[in-house]
Amino acid sequence: MRRIGPGRISGxxxxxxxxLGVVFAxxxxxxxxxxxxxxxxxxxxxxxxxxxxAVLVDGDRIVAAGPRASxxxxxDATVVDGxxxxxxxxLIDMHIHLDHGHDGRQxxxxxxxLAAHGVTTARxxxxxxxxxxLRRAIVAENRFAPxxxxxxxxxxxxxxxxxxVKAEVERQAKEGWDLIKVHWKPTLAQYDAIIxxxxxxxxxxxxxxxxxxxxxxxxxxxxxxxEHMDGYIRDIKAEGSAAPQAALQxxxxxxxxxxxxxxxxxxxxxxxxxxxxxDELNALPGLAFVPASTLANWRSRYERPLKExxxxxxxxxxxxxxxxxxxxNRNRLxxxxxxxxxxxxxxxxxxxPFVVAGTAVPTEMAEMRAAGLTNRQIIESAxxxxxxxxxxxxxxxxxxxxxxxxxxxxxxxxxxxLQAFARPLGVMLRGKWHSGEEIGRFLxxxxxxxxx
Ligand SMILES: [Zn+2]
Numbered sequence: 001m002r003r004i005g006p007g008r009i010s011g012x013x014x015x016x017x018x019x020l021g022v023v024f025a026x027x028x029x030x031x032x033x034x035x036x037x038x039x040x041x042x043x044x045x046x047x048x049x050x051x052x053x054a055v056l057v058d059g060d061r062i063v064a065a066g067p068r069a070s071x072x073x074x075x076d077a078t079v080v081d082g083x084x085x086x087x088x089x090x091l092i093d094m095h096i097h098l099d100h101g102h103d104g105r106q107x108x109x110x111x112x113x114l115a116a117h118g119v120t121t122a123r124x125x126x127x128x129x130x131x132x133x134l135r136r137a138i139v140a141e142n143r144f145a146p147x148x149x150x151x152x153x154x155x156x157x158x159x160x161x162x163x164x165v166k167a168e169v170e171r172q173a174k175e176g177w178d179l180i181k182v183h184w185k186p187t188l189a190q191y192d193a194i195i196x197x198x199x200x201x202x203x204x205x206x207x208x209x210x211x212x213x214x215x216x217x218x219x220x221x222x223x224x225x226x227e228h229m230d231g232y233i234r235d236i237k238a239e240g241s242a243a244p245q246a247a248l249q250x251x252x253x254x255x256x257x258x259x260x261x262x263x264x265x266x267x268x269x270x271x272x273x274x275x276x277x278x279d280e281l282n283a284l285p286g287l288a289f290v291p292a293s294t295l296a297n298w299r300s301r302y303e304r305p306l307k308e309x310x311x312x313x314x315x316x317x318x319x320x321x322x323x324x325x326x327x328x329n330r331n332r333l334x335x336x337x338x339x340x341x342x343x344x345x346x347x348x349x350x351x352x353p354f355v356v357a358g359t360a361v362p363t364e365m366a367e368m369r370a371a372g373l374t375n376r377q378i379i380e381s382a383x384x385x386x387x388x389x390x391x392x393x394x395x396x397x398x399x400x401x402x403x404x405x406x407x408x409x410x411x412x413x414x415x416x417x418l419q420a421f422a423r424p425l426g427v428m429l430r431g432k433w434h435s436g437e438e439i440g441r442f443l444x445x446x447x448x449x450x451x452x
Contacts, residue, residue, distance in 0.1 A: 033058050034433060035073040039082030039409060041065060043399040044089050044384040049413060055087060057405040060431040065399050080433050085425045086413050089397050090120025090406035091361060092386035095227055095263050097351025100128040109446050110357040111145035113289060116439045117358030118424045120406030122146040127153040127177055142432050144442065149390060152177035158185055162193035169197035182207035184313050195221045219258035225345060227263045229330055238329035240322050248333055252340035261343035261389055264334045266367035268349030272314060273323045286356025291450045298353040331371035338377045345389055346382035362422045375415045405431040
């Protein structure tokens with residue numbers, strides 16, 4: 001990599017250097033200014049596409065965004081030519097899983113794939129040792145990886161007493177996990193213990209609706225996000241036939257009253273439900289980054305008959321009578337949530353079989369589109385809505401002064417073409433710019449590492 005500067009360089013020179021494959025970068029610790037120009041901007045602050053704007057970044061913060069002619073960059077600013085693209089906030093994937101091999105290499109590829117697809121913040125929904133240090137290193141070294149929000153390890157041991165649950169929540173709070181994760185398994189007593197212990201240490205609780213707990217109980221408990229929507233489908237008895245519109249609207253009203261947000265993970269759930277055909281799975285672009293041995297393992301698990309499935313929750317899911325009705329009701333419920341003002345948080349569930357980090361972003365967006373959401377609703381869920389959920393001060397998921405300099409530049413306007421997300425022109429992570437050429441090299445290396 002080569003550093004550009006000091007001294008202002010013109011957009012023309014910047015474009016020429018970009019064409020030669022020069023990467024604009026700065027050392028991680030330095031405070032440096034960057035001006036991204038020759039772009040239209042989709043700020044996601046309530047205004048539409050703004051032609052001929054520029055964005056000025058200082059360190060890891062946006063300091064100004066406005067008409068190009070109105071912005072004065074410092075003399076030593078690095079200038080990035082946005083090549084006429086559309087600039088918007090980096091994406092937030094609210095539900096991912098990271099592999100946790102001994103050397104961390106697997107998760108490095110996953111994190112790079114997220115960044116390469118414009119994901120600048122990712123919420124990891126199952127904690128493993130090592131992730132706390134990984135989160136610090138990503139920021140300290142300004143790695144090619146999203147900033148992480150970390151759920152603690154789940155409560156998978158069914159025999160924990162409420163006192164042991166409380167001790168575990170306190171331990172996780174002390175270690176510095178961002179939130180407490182609820183999985184499928186807690187009993188009602190364990191769930192209540194998690195909620196009360198989390199409240200006493202000031203941590204939020206997010207996750208599933210456990211099988212032993214009713215949706216109303218979860219909604220009344222102050223859990224902030226509900227993952228996957230399966231708890232809703234069970235509650236409104238939408239597993240066999242078309243759910244009545246009144247039941248969908250009731251779910252919207254109950255969720256709004258509780259102030260809860262929903263993470264739909266549509267595509268990942270269709271995989272879990274075995275609603276996907278082999279052809280559909282084989283055509284997924286993300287498989288190019290998966291080693292053949294992993295892929296073989298996924299295929300054999302997927303094709304195993306119901307009685308040989310080893311995980312209880314998968315048995316429960318694929319044992320349902322009518323997955324077509326479930327999928328149709330899930331789509332209708334998501335549309336009702338989005339139109340009715342329930343915060344919908346974009347999430348892919350990547351790290352699960354066939355859901356490959358980053359590459360799952362356009363796939364999930366297409367699913368949401370098929371459920372009837374508008375492009376704008378989908379983009380909001382992955383930027384400003386998720387950003388506000390994670391940072392109530394409004395400095396995440398928007399292009400505005402004071403916001404974290406997490407920025408995505410696309411070749412076309414995604415409000416009219418979601419496919420623009422498939423190939424970013426560049427991405428800025430915490431103030432550090434990564435060009436399309438750099439992203440392309442990363443993707444080629446990741447394919448090679450997978451033996452492709
Ligand atoms: Zn998950």
